[in-house]
Amino acid sequence: MFDSRHIKSFHEVVRTGSYSAAARSLGYTQPAITQQMKALERDVGTPLFTRAGRGLRLTEAGETLSRHAAAILDTMSAAQQQMTALTRLHSGRVRLCAFPSANATLVPETLSRLASGHPGVRVELSEEEPPESLQRLVRGECDIALAFTYPGLEEEVPDEVLEIPLLEDQLLVLLPTRHPLTRRRTVGLAELAEERWIAGCLRCRVNFLHECAEQGFAPDIAFTTDDNLVVQSLVAEGLGIAMMPGLVLNFLRHEQVTGRALAPASKRQVSAYVLKEHLRIPATALVLDELRTVASHKIGC
Structure with a gap:
């Protein structure tokens, strides 16, 4: 394995033609350059230079290394520039997986803020309901998962x-x-025990049945669908009533339906989930910060 400093010094010796000139160019002493070239020759296992009068001549091994040195240094420079861009948030990729109503409310404003303040940070968006979104996070298929839980029905979150x-x-x-x-x-x-109901996604349906049981009745579920627009359309036609998160009604509201708060109040918790070790990745931390800012301005009702 070559030392990058030695490669840089070697390239400069070849360019300038002498150890002393390379030392002046790099700000080293000549003995330091001499020691670096000896160390590089030990790594290579053969001499890189021979003396030709007062100058230096590359050996066959030196010519071979010289042909690669510029490319090695260019690659290292490009890598350094890319790493600097990532750490300074000039660029970066974050894979975000969210449930539909979060994708329609929290995510667009978050992406807009990122595009304005950090245009080099790219967010790749996918959609999944929990718990599948959390499973994708653990499998490494996304960097941030947006999911929701209901009181009394929380799932155990993996330690990582x-x-x-x-x-x-x-x-x-x-x-x-x-x-x-x-x-x-x-x-x-409890006043709605005799109504016909339209139930939503599986997690919402489980919570709905749980809350009805807490109020002492089993609901008459006439239809089930994951599509919020279909739910509202069925309600609008008088085919049943539904329990729906306020976040949905922030972006989708059929003109023939009306939402009313439940008493006692019923809520779900919307959270972002991330692998703990990924909090140190600047782009991921930035997206989380923007999500928190946008969420603080949203009212889920």
């Missing part, structure tokens, strides 16, 4: 993963605009 809470997203009951309960500001879940 750090949870960063972003916001509490209030759940609403979604009613057709002509429903009599739309005249009230809040609705008790």
